[in-house]
Amino acid sequence: MVYAPVYIYWMWLALRSRSFFFFSTSNPTIRNAGFLLESKKEIYDLIPDQYYPATLFFKRGEKMAVVLNNIRAHGMKFPLVGKPDIGMQGLAVKKLANANDLVHYVTASKVNFLLQEYIPYENEVGIFYYRFPNEQNGHISGIVRKEFLSVTGDGISTIETLLKKEKRFILQLNTLHVSNGPELKLVLNAGEKRVLVPYGNHVRGAKFLDISHLANEALVKVIDDACKKINGFYFGRMDVRYNDWEELCLGKNFSIIELNGAGSEPTHIYDPKNSIFFAWKEIIRHLNILARISRINHKQQCLSYMKLSDGLQMIRDNSRYVKLLNEVKRAI
Secondary structure (H helix, E strand, O other): OOOHHHHHHHHHHHHHHOOOOHHHHOOOOOHHHHOOOOOHHHHHOOOOHHHOOOEEEEOOOOOHHHHHHHHHHOOOOOOEEEEEOOOOOOOOOEEEOOHHHHHHHHHHOOOOEEEEEOOOOOEEEEEEEEOOOOOOOOEEEEEEEEEOEEEEOOOOOEHHHHHHOOHHHHHHHHHHHHHOHHHHHOEOOOOOEEEEEOOOOHHHOOEEEEOHHHOOHHHHHHHHHHHOOOOOOOEEEEEEEEOOHHHHHOOOOEEEEEEEOOOOOOHHHHOOOOOHHHHHHHHHHHHHHHHHHHHHHHHHOOOOOOOHHHHHHHHHHHHHHHHHHHHHHHHO
């Protein structure tokens, strides 16, 4: 529904670039420019170590002894976060509190996966960044603040009852019964807050709030400095955990937990206050930026656009992979 009119505009951009997959030259160092099927491990390898959590890559079916030895060798401690190396929409991402959780996750995973340090900062934002290859400095085009799925007790109602009072949480109930179980029967003290899903993903129940107006000069410089150190990255959204907004603007106490490329959405459109017309305007604005960056790289670096056959194969492969990812999600 949101994207139906956008496809028409996509066709116009494709005609202008003479390639349906014009985006493929936007981020030259990222597989498929980060549109589909990009490896998180390969992206983390592009990011300087100081900007992201300690992360280990494992192939599916890896022996548990190998996993445990690697965790110990790198000094990583629980809780950890397990996530597919190629992921989307928070599918099969899970916080692992202990060794039992880890064993279950590794055993159930049918895809290559990452184990990552859990960043304890309470706040998370998605920052949309772009830089034209022929310009020195980049820009922030949108910021979304993420409110994790949580409830606040009244001293009377169970957590499940509190969830049912919020329309946006109702579709999460079945998943929460599986993941949180007996916890839903607890009665929280009045004013006590409980985070039930510690992931800043819309599909996992997080609420997105548009705070793009907070993109001040200091924050732009911090993000621009970081992104210019990521070779070949010109367009995308990064998910950032941080301790305090003032510290983030000073470049202190923050961590990039995800970096997405050409397939990134300007997720600030999902703020409940924003209309569908605002969403269309923002999506089209970002598509224009994506197309312009791609054309510049195509010309200046003599990069070829993705062939139609390769692009169609990418879409087919992605469809098969999503099915597999959903199987993993149900298994964990």
